[in-house]
Amino acid sequence: MFIQPVDYLLFAWFILAALSTAYVAWDQFRNNPEPAVMKWGFILVTLYLGPIGLLLYVLADKEPAPNTHEEFIKPLWKQGIGSTIHCVAGDATGIIIAAVITAVLGLPMWLDIIIEYVAGFALGLFIFQALFMKNMMGGGYWENVRKSFMPEFISMNAMMAGMAPVMAILMMGRDMRAMWPGEMLFWGVMALGVGVGFATAYPFNAWLVSKGLKHGLMTDRGDTPAEVTKPRGSPGHAVHHTHSEASDHAAHNKHASHQAGQSPAFAPTRAQLATVAAFTTLMLIAGFAYPFTKVNMQLSAHDVGGAIMAPGMIMTFDTPGDAMLDMAAVDPRRISFEAAAGSHGARPLEPRLEGGVKVFDLTAAVIRWPILPGETVEAYAYNNQVPGPTLRVTEGDRVRINVTNNLPESTTVHWHGLILPNEMDGPAEVTQRPIEPGESYSYEYTVGQSGTYFYHTHDHVDRQQSLGLYGALIIDPKNPTDEIPADLEYTLQLQEWLKRQWLTYPAMPMEGALPNFFTINGKSYPATETIKMKVGQTLKVRFVGSHTTAIHPMHIHGGPFEVAAVDGVTLQQSARYLADTVNVGPGQRFDVLWRAQRPGKWLVHCHISHHTTNNNVEVQGGGGLMLVIDVDA
Missing domain, CATH: 2.60.40.420 (Cupredoxins -  blue copper proteins)
Known part of the structure; x- marks a missing residue:
C-alpha cells in the first residue's frame, strides 16, 4: 500500500530496475562475449542497482560492435567496474539473504550487521570467487579459497563499510518500515546500501585488478580461447590464455596474479597488501561503529518494524522501542x-x-x-x-x-x-x-x-x-432542582492533531510532535457546529479538557459568562464569578452560563491564535478551536 510519497518513487524505481535487469540479461546471453559468471554478476547487480547497473553495463562491458569486446574493456576504470561487479554480486547477495533472515527471526540490529558481514564474505569467497571463478583461477577449490581470501577480505571490508551505516541508519530512521522485508522500503534501502557499497569498494577493486590480484572484465567467445584483459598502460596489457593456461600461470604467481608481465615496480608487496587490508578494516570498524552513535542498535524488526516517526521528531541511540511505537503514525492499513x-x-x-x-x-x-x-x-x-x-x-x-x-x-x-x-x-x-x-x-x-x-x-x-x-x-x-438551569446546553470537547505527509501522529508537547490541527468535537472550524439561539436565552457551555498537549484559554465573544461549575462540582452562588475566558487544561471541566444579549454571530474560540488555524492557515476567518453562536433577535 502506498502510504508515503517515497512509496511511489520506489515503485517506479523497481519497475525501472526490472526492465533494466531484463535488458541486461537478454543482451548478455544473446550478444555479449563474456564468461557466464560475469554475465550473472551484471544481472544481479542490475537487479540491485536498477538503471545504474544498466548504465555500468552499457558504458563498461557491452560490446559496442562485433569483435571489439577485448579492446573495449581494457581501460582500468572498466576493469575495476568488472571486479566490483563480481564482488557486489556475491557479497551483496549474501548480505541481503542474511538481512531477510535476521529480520524474520527478530535479531537486534547490532547482531544483524555482523551476521550480514559473515554471510556476505562467505558467499563471496566460497561461492562467487573460489567456486564460480575456478576455471579462471585454476588449481583446486581450497587452493583458490586461500588465494582469494585477501582480495575478497579487502573488497568485502570496503563494500560493507559503505553498506552498514546506510542500512542501519535508514532502517532505524524515521520510517522503520525499512526494517521489514515485507515492505518495499526494505528493498529500497537495500538497493541504496548496495549502491553506496559499490562506490566504496570500487577504488580498492581497481587497485586489486591493477596489481593482478583480482579478475576484471573478460572475453569468452566459446570455441576460441578466453581472453583475460589487463588494463591499458600496464605491462603486458593484453595476454591471451585458455583456461588451462591461466591455471598454469596462476600456480606460478605467488600473489595469485592472473596477469602476465608484472614488473617488480608494479607487483603488489606484502606491505601494500597489509596496509590496504588494515585501512579497509578501519573503514569497516568505522562503518559499524557510526550507527551506534545515531540509532538504537539494540532494537529489532519485531520491536519497531513498521513504525513511522513524525518529520522532525528527535530520536537518539537510547530512544526506547516502546517510545517509538507510542510516537509512531497510525498505520492506515x-x-x-x-x-x-x-x-x-x-x-x-x-x-x-x-x-x-x-x-x-x-x-x-x-x-x-x-x-x-x-x-x-x-x-x-x-x-x-x-x-x-x-x-x-x-x-x-x-x-x-x-x-x-x-x-x-x-x-x-x-x-x-x-x-x-x-x-x-x-x-x-x-x-x-x-x-x-x-x-x-x-x-x-x-x-x-x-x-x-x-x-x-x-x-x-x-x-x-x-x-x-x-x-x-x-x-x-x-x-432536578440541583441542576444548573439554562435554556440550551452544548458540550465542547477539545483536541489537538498532528497530520504530516499524509499520516496522522499522536500530538505531543515535544520536538516534531506539536499539533497542526485542532478540533472541537472532532471538527475544525469552519466545519464545527453552529449553536443557534435567541436574544435573552441562556446557554450552558460544558468545556471538557479532553485534549493532551496544551492549556486552551477558551473565550466567548458578546459579553462575559458566569463560571457555575468546575470539574463536575457545582459552585455555590457566592463562589461563582464572571469571566470572558477560562483556561481549560487537560482533564479540566468548566460549566459556564452565557446570556445572549445582542443578535449576531458570536465566536467561541481559543485565545492562542495558532490554535485557531488549520495547518497554520486561516479559513473563512479562522480555523481549529472556533465555533459560532448564531443569535437571532
Missing part, C-alpha cells in the same frame, strides 16, 4: 471504518436496561475521520466516532459499560473524576490487566456524583487519547 464526510462525533448513546442496570457498549477501533472538507485523520475511536459517544446517566444509576478492543494494541478506560470501586478505575497494570486486542472487559459501578465528566483511555495514554479515545460523560443530578 489498519483502518476498519471510514466515516462519511458529514459524520459527527459525541452522538448520545442510549443504554439498554438489563435487570435495572443501564448497559452501554463501546468498541475501540482504528478509523478514518473527517475533520474538515478534504482533510481526514487516522484516529482511534469509540464506536466509529470522534469524540466517542456521549454517555448520559443520572446520579444513583447502576451502569455497566462493555468495552471491546479492536485496536492493534492493548487499552483500558478510565472514568475521569468519578468516585467508584478501585478495580473499575481503569489504569492499566495498576488496577486491571489491560484489554488486549480482540478482548472485552466490563466496567460496572453505581454513579454517586453529578456534573460534567468524561472518559478516556488509560493505557498508552499519550498515544491513544491524543488519537481520539475519549468521550463525554454527563451525569444529571438525582434531584
